[in-house]
Amino acid sequence: MSKKHEFQLQRWKLLIEDRIKSGMKVRDWCDANGVTKDAYYYWLAKLREEHYEEAVQSLSTEKISTNTFVELPMPKQSCQIPQTVLPDPANTA
Template sequence: MDKITRQIRIEHWTQIMNECLNSGMNKTEWCRANGISDKQFFYWQRILRKEAFAALTSKELSVITDPADETSPRKISFAEISLPIKQEPVRNGFQPDIIIRKGSVSVEISNSVSAELLSRIGEIFHAE
């Protein structure tokens, strides 16, 4: 079977498979109701699944950039790019012992904070 004939049959059976799926019927019942051989249906289902799997696992993807130019799809290769891990810089050598966040507000506190200041911070967060 040449490529054009195969492509036409694949398109034809893809349409048949979609009609079957959209009907909501059991595949065998749908085949009987539409005069299609079960064996032929499941044969083409297997072929279409293999085609879909091959397309998913392919490293190159065919992309048609202009619908009018469907005869010459372009090949596009993808490469994985790793991004550096974003770390917040330590400011003025201060390393907080605790960070309290509420909404968009963030308060960094050290263990040397006074009880009075800690109480006021608690009141502010409680007031919101």
């Protein structure tokens, strides 16, 4: 990316942040600041594209951990699981 393009992106980033902070509608802000709506939306799209590319690059460089299994030792005492007392089917009448 050229220095000129970087400069323009930074300039438009500040302008778009100013528009958002102002709370004005895009049309009103553009009229008040001598900016065409076409230029505003062009640079907004460029900034979104730039941020998207940065996000994709950061995701692709992140190390993704893998799940692993760990063997756990058996407890020294055996666990006694109580048996549920069920009615004897022969004694049901």
